[in-house]
Amino acid sequence: MKARIDFERCTGHGRCYALCPEVFAEDDNGYPVLDDSPIPDDLAARVRRAADNCPESAITLLSLEESSAEKSSTEKSGAEESGAEENSSEESDG
Numbered sequence: 001m002k003a004r005i006d007f008e009r010c011t012g013h014g015r016c017y018a019l020c021p022e023v024f025a026e027d028d029n030g031y032p033v034l035d036d037s038p039i040p041d042d043l044a045a046r047v048r049r050a051a052d053n054c055p056e057s058a059i060t061l062l063s064l065e066e067s068s069a070e071k072s073s074t075e076k077s078g079a080e081e082s083g084a085e086e087n088s089s090e091e092s093d094g
């Protein structure tokens with residue numbers, strides 16, 4: 001399992017890092033910090049509890065399969081975007 005935080009929603013209440021500081025760290029402004037590591041099975045229940053208690057519903061939990069599918073779709077869209085930039089620069093050259 002992996003977790004994602006939607007920073008458009010997160011308002012820095014800090015419940016996530018209060019409930020599971022092993023997974024969610026805190027930055028200098030009180031916002032959570034989360035790395036991309038898989039969550040160890042023994043912390044999964046606490047991460048679920050943190051997600052369930054997030055007042056902004058900003059935490060999404062993904063299976064490792066969902067996470068890798070999300071990553072490959074992000075990489076693909078990034079490649080498409082860079083391709084679009086190449087095309088637009090070609091147009092401006094002409």
Ligand code: SF4
Pocket residue numbers: 005009010011012013014015016017030031032053054055056057058059
């Ligand atoms: S509990 Fe939710 S809103 Fe609060 S800091 Fe964590 S992710 Fe953000």
